[in-house]
Amino acid sequence: MLKFEKYHGLGNDFIIFMEEDVENLDYSELAKKVCHRNLGIGADGMMIVSKDEDNGMPKMLFFNQDGSQAPMCGNGIRCFSHYLYDKKLVQDKNFKVATLGGVMDISIFPEEFFNAKVNIGKAFLETEKIPMTTKKASFINQKIEVLGQELELSSLFLGTTHTVVFVDNLENTQVEKIGPAVENHPLYPVKTNVNFCEIVDKNKVLLKTWERGVGVTYACGTGASSTVFVGNLLGKLSDKATVVLPYGELFIEIAGNDVYMTGPSEKIAEGFYNY
Numbered sequence: 001m002l003k004f005e006k007y008h009g010l011g012n013d014f015i016i017f018m019e020e021d022v023e024n025l026d027y028s029e030l031a032k033k034v035c036h037r038n039l040g041i042g043a044d045g046m047m048i049v050s051k052d053e054d055n056g057m058p059k060m061l062f063f064n065q066d067g068s069q070a071p072m073c074g075n076g077i078r079c080f081s082h083y084l085y086d087k088k089l090v091q092d093k094n095f096k097v098a099t100l101g102g103v104m105d106i107s108i109f110p111e112e113f114f115n116a117k118v119n120i121g122k123a124f125l126e127t128e129k130i131p132m133t134t135k136k137a138s139f140i141n142q143k144i145e146v147l148g149q150e151l152e153l154s155s156l157f158l159g160t161t162h163t164v165v166f167v168d169n170l171e172n173t174q175v176e177k178i179g180p181a182v183e184n185h186p187l188y189p190v191k192t193n194v195n196f197c198e199i200v201d202k203n204k205v206l207l208k209t210w211e212r213g214v215g216v217t218y219a220c221g222t223g224a225s226s227t228v229f230v231g232n233l234l235g236k237l238s239d240k241a242t243v244v245l246p247y248g249e250l251f252i253e254i255a256g257n258d259v260y261m262t263g264p265s266e267k268i269a270e271g272f273y274n275y
Contacts (some may be wrong), residue, residue: 001272004034006043007082009075009265011218011247015043015273016083019050019061025275031063034273041273044214045073047080049089052098058084059098064213072101072159074221074261078116081106082265085114101159117262120225124157131161132187139187141234146181153182154230158259161192161212162226166236170198170206179210195223197231202238205231207245219245225259228252 005016015034022030031046033039048061060080062073077097084090084097085108097104105119124130125138132139132155140154155163163182167173173196182194194210207227209220224243231237232254239254250263 002275003270004041004273005083005086005270006041006268007079007265008268009078009219009221009263010245010250012045012075012220013043013268014045014047014073014076014079015041016047016049016080019048022048027061027063028067028069030275031065032067033275035065044211044217045070045076047073047076047083049080049083055098057096057098057103058089062099064211065215066213068213069100070160070213072099072104072120072222074118074120074159074223074225075219075263075265076221077104077106077118078221078261078263078265081108081116081118082110082114082267085110086267099159114265115262116265117260118221120159120222120259120261122158122257123226123229123259127155130155130157130192131189133189134187140230144185144187146178146185151178151182154234155188155192156226156230158226158229159222161188161190162195162223163188163192164195164197164227164230166231167196167198170196170208173208175208175210175216179216183210183212193220193223193226195220195227197227199231199236200244202236203240204242204244205237207243218247219250221250221261221263224250225252225261229254229259 050059107117109115198206209223253260
């Protein structure tokens with residue numbers, strides 16, 4: 001029996017384990033089983049609380065629903081920070097968390113409702129860092145053929161690989177059809193998350209994300225951050241913008257090449273998983 005806790009960030013849900021409880025298991029297999037909506041507990045992803053070997057800071061190991069490992073997750077790291085605070089694994093309201101996508105600076109506001117502000121880090125536009133199989137140095141506002149039609153998109157690395165597609169009407173966009181086609185396009189050797197967004201005004205954008213290894217999710221923090229970064233780069237959005245998601249909002253700030261995300265986390269359940 002494995003002790004777990006479950007959290008969500010605006011509907012994006014995660015199961016969290018302490019490393020000492022699962023360290024002898026195959027993490028990818030555990031993620032596939034525990035995240036299964038019918039045969040497991042059910043979640044978009046799984047996180048393991050580890051410790052960075054170099055400096056002892058908390059380290060987030062993140063696995064998608066399909067068992068693939070991702071460098072970082074924006075909604076996940078807010079839930080991860082919430083877990084650390086609940087378990088008294090951090091003593092301050094400002095701390096750092098190590099991830100495969102880099103060290104994240106966290107500020108938490110655990111008063112009436114738990115919120116966290118995260119420095120997601122720097123956005124990289126170089127295609128070799130995204131990575132992409134193209135000779136172009138960057139891939140902003142570029143056209144590719146998807147499902148027999150031309151699609152204009154922009155790709156970057158911000159904690160993980162993201163692609164942003166601006167649409168006129170989000171409600172009428174075939175996210176479930178176009179999303180996997182872009183995710184698995186030959187341009188992306190490690191696949192990509194795909195963010196479909198509709199501009200409301202310079203300070204607000206609507207977003208739906210097709211998440212790599214998961215499918216459509218209710219929220220994606222790094223996706224929201226990537227959307228505002230690209231929108232600001234193209235002059236479509238301000239450097240401070242609200243991203244509207246099905247179950248709430250994220251506030252994104254651009255400061256130079258750094259991106260900050262502020263949003264909530266909520267604990268759903270805790271218990272023991274029969275593995």
